Amino acid sequence: MALTREQMAQRVARELEDGFYVNLGIGIPTLVANYIPDGIDVMLQSENGLLGMGRYPTEDELDSDMINAGKETVTARPGAAIFSSAESFAMIRGGHVDLTVLGAFEVDQHGNIASWMIPGKLIKGMGGAMDLVAGAENIICTMTHASKHGESKLLEKCELPLTGAGCINRVLTDLAYLEIKDGAFILKERAPGVSVEEIMEKTAGKLIVPDHVPEMTFDAE
Amino acid sequence: MAGFDKRVASYEEAMEGIESGMTVIAGGFGLCGIPENLIAEIKRRGVDDLTVVSNNCGVDGFGLGILLEDRQIRKILASYVGENALFEKQMLNDEIEVVLTPQGTLAEKMRAGGAGIPAFYTATGYGTPIGDGKEVREFNGRHYILEEAIVGDFAIVKGWKADRYGNVMYRHTAQNFNPMAATAGKITVVEVEEIVEPGELEPSQIHTPGIYVDRIIQGSFEKRIEKRTVRS
Numbered sequence: 001m002a003l004t005r006e007q008m009a010q011r012v013a014r015e016l017e018d019g020f021y022v023n024l025g026i027g028i029p030t031l032v033a034n035y036i037p038d039g040i041d042v043m044l045q046s047e048n049g050l051l052g053m054g055r056y057p058t059e060d061e062l063d064s065d066m067i068n069a070g071k072e073t074v075t076a077r078p079g080a081a082i083f084s085s086a087e088s089f090a091m092i093r094g095g096h097v098d099l100t101v102l103g104a105f106e107v108d109q110h111g112n113i114a115s116w117m118i119p120g121k122l123i124k125g126m127g128g129a130m131d132l133v134a135g136a137e138n139i140i141c142t143m144t145h146a147s148k149h150g151e152s153k154l155l156e157k158c159e160l161p162l163t164g165a166g167c168i169n170r171v172l173t174d175l176a177y178l179e180i181k182d183g184a185f186i187l188k189e190r191a192p193g194v195s196v197e198e199i200m201e202k203t204a205g206k207l208i209v210p211d212h213v214p215e216m217t218f219d220a221e
Numbered sequence: 222m223a224g225f226d227k228r229v230a231s232y233e234e235a236m237e238g239i240e241s242g243m244t245v246i247a248g249g250f251g252l253c254g255i256p257e258n259l260i261a262e263i264k265r266r267g268v269d270d271l272t273v274v275s276n277n278c279g280v281d282g283f284g285l286g287i288l289l290e291d292r293q294i295r296k297i298l299a300s301y302v303g304e305n306a307l308f309e310k311q312m313l314n315d316e317i318e319v320v321l322t323p324q325g326t327l328a329e330k331m332r333a334g335g336a337g338i339p340a341f342y343t344a345t346g347y348g349t350p351i352g353d354g355k356e357v358r359e360f361n362g363r364h365y366i367l368e369e370a371i372v373g374d375f376a377i378v379k380g381w382k383a384d385r386y387g388n389v390m391y392r393h394t395a396q397n398f399n400p401m402a403a404t405a406g407k408i409t410v411v412e413v414e415e416i417v418e419p420g421e422l423e424p425s426q427i428h429t430p431g432i433y434v435d436r437i438i439q440g441s442f443e444k445r446i447e448k449r450t451v452r453s
Contacts, residue, residue: 064444065395071251089325125301131325165348
């Protein structure tokens, strides 16, 4: 079975470490905040200028001057800091953020990522994604392994215009967890009940399959 | 004697001198911390052929979105647009030129513009369409592209509190692009929720020192919320 969005978020959350400053993109990455393991403290960075993003506000706490990078109303947790967008991207570009999680349309075996533009469709912009992928050394891409028509999104070479070149080193899809190293995807884990053969079939880029590929496990909900 | 007193009496006076064809840098992120009354004054004046530099372009009927109604914007530099139907329509009809700019690069272009730095190298956008045609240099084995600074004829800024001398503080994440925008205008106009006497603001808590600010006005604000998310 392919992973659900919640399971994908749960799996990414296991990569969090105590004391990490983390930037979570829109979509599945945002859900990661719901699965931060007990006993681990992470500080969420929102690129509009907030380090220490808290929960959504109650009606009483609602404040139009307090939003995240997705323009949603949020709160600041105790110990948060607020600053300008230039300061925020100095943190990002300067490599101070420990982990970035973001979605993608395509990634390739060289660590290139395409996530912002489909030619011929309306282009709304890259927001902060290009700065995030250029600045972070530690990025996890969350995406579906293949399109609805079964076409692989893990490619030899990205076909869509890039968001960043050679910057992605880990990918979590609905089928597998993979690393990217030396021009190849390395299969590290597979979703429960998903065969190595299916992953091989749906990976267009070069794929290295170790002798043993463990199955992910999830707590019963 | 006005001295350092930057106050103006009306929005008309606040935007005095703005002309068609000018470049306007605006603070704000989404609808948060936008100079909503200064934008409304630009609309009222009917100037057009404007180049606008702002992270976003408002929504239909609010923020910079209202300048689309009479096609006052010819060109916009932004990182994310198209939340508004009118913008999409004008973009698809080539009625507005859109220069999509990575968010951090946009912030740094304003910062550099205000700081007297004509251009800077950044890894952001290298190897992507954003880097096409731009100078590339290698430093310590990494590639960087050259991005040029921006200076505006006007900068329009939304602050929280200011003193009469134009020292400004911002509130929460309404800070966003405002401090950089404030430095990058040949004429910088700041609208705030409250103007206080010099000495009432703690000097070390000032975000934008008055030296950058030419005009200041106290207004009232709708502060519309774009995405209202609450927990029960």
